[in-house]
Amino acid sequence: xxxxxxxxxxxxxxxxxxxxxxxxxxxxxxxxxxxxxxxxxxxxxxxxxxxxxxxxxxxxxx
Numbered sequence: 001x002x003x004x005x006x007x008x009x010x011x012x013x014x015x016x017x018x019x020x021x022x023x024x025x026x027x028x029x030x031x032x033x034x035x036x037x038x039x040x041x042x043x044x045x046x047x048x049x050x051x052x053x054x055x056x057x058x059x060x061x062x
Contacts (some may be wrong), residue, residue, distance in 0.1 A: 030057040 025034045033054045037040060042051040049058040
């Protein structure tokens, strides 16, 4: 497994990057899937993006 791309618990991801302010969920703009704080997401720390588990579209972390 590549160290730059891992499946992270969304709470850990959320606390590390905090891209969504104080929202409890994040809705992907591409497919509409809601990610809750306790879900896992694939994160590429080097590129600062994460992927939707359903449609694989990437979201940039600001």
